[in-house]
Amino acid sequence: MMHCTMDDLGALRAGEASVWARQHITTCAACQAELEALYQRVAQLKALPALRPARDRWPAVREVVRAERARRRRRWGTWTGSLAAAAALAGLLLVRPSGGQGGKLHAELSQAKQQSATLEDSLQRYDIDGRVLSGHAAALVAELEDRISVIDGTLARRDLRARDAELVKLWQDRVELMRELVNARATRARYVGL
């Protein structure tokens, strides 16, 4: 007498068995027992106790995360330095061609640049790894950092000679977002008593 293969039993378990297997299982006690054993094995596998790691791997994960953040921060510092240099160059370009309007834009640009640099310094005091953020503050910080990144990307792509007023506006927007970011960090620091 032909019996179910393990493939047949698996298909029966999945509700995908052939007509023959579905008919056979109704009359063959041996195959019914095999199918029941299969169910039991699966149930026992699911009930196996959880295995736990012998060593704590969090310190290793944390060290890699910190190292990656430090690298990003160094890149960020280089990048903001480049932005400041770009702003200084833009200022020179704005002053040279026209005097009056150019001078006003240059003054505004210089002011925005200085404010941005000051705020970067302030941010450094609060931006220390491992400090606790509330959920609200974390969401706000993440959003602000994303928006600043978008502006930085735009500044990096711009032709500095092309739209001077727009350049000043971008820097002013950046200053405003930086100010909000510093406030969010400062609020967090006060909240946790740092």
Added chain:
Amino acid sequence: MTVALAVPDVLITRAQAGDEAALEALFRAFETPVYNLARRMLKRPEDAEDVLQETFLEIVRSIKQYRGEGHLWGWIRKIASTKTLMRIRRDQVRAAEPLDEEPVARGGGGGPTMHVGTNIDLERAFEHLSETSRAVVWLHDVEGYTHEEIAEQMGKSVSFSKSQLARAHARLRRMLDEGAHA
């Protein structure tokens, strides 16, 4: 093993912002299920620990991409199983691990010899399967993956997944039978 971990949204939000305490809390919440998943599929405990570490590094790097669709464990489990299967593939390339080629015998031919054995017997028998077979059995029977999902993750066909499962169960059955009669 049942994983029923309710992770507060606020913890996920903090982790997405890079808060280290929140990231550690996530690690503590999921280290055992991630390790268990990897360890059940891999033969060497140190390999499973490596997968645990690689999985959480991936989580830290991509947690911002988690949008809250489905349970967080489902998202983490996908990363962990992918890392585990990558390691199995890598080790296979290095060592040419043999697959379980148990002939798919007719099940009931010898009569109703059902000796399922104890949990410990089954656990020991399971450990004797190849890593590929362990992965298929564990992902399908315990984690509830479909053959289509397993095939996609392993870079194999659906029929490969089905035949590996059948062969693995045939081998488990034989080992348990032999153990019961020893």
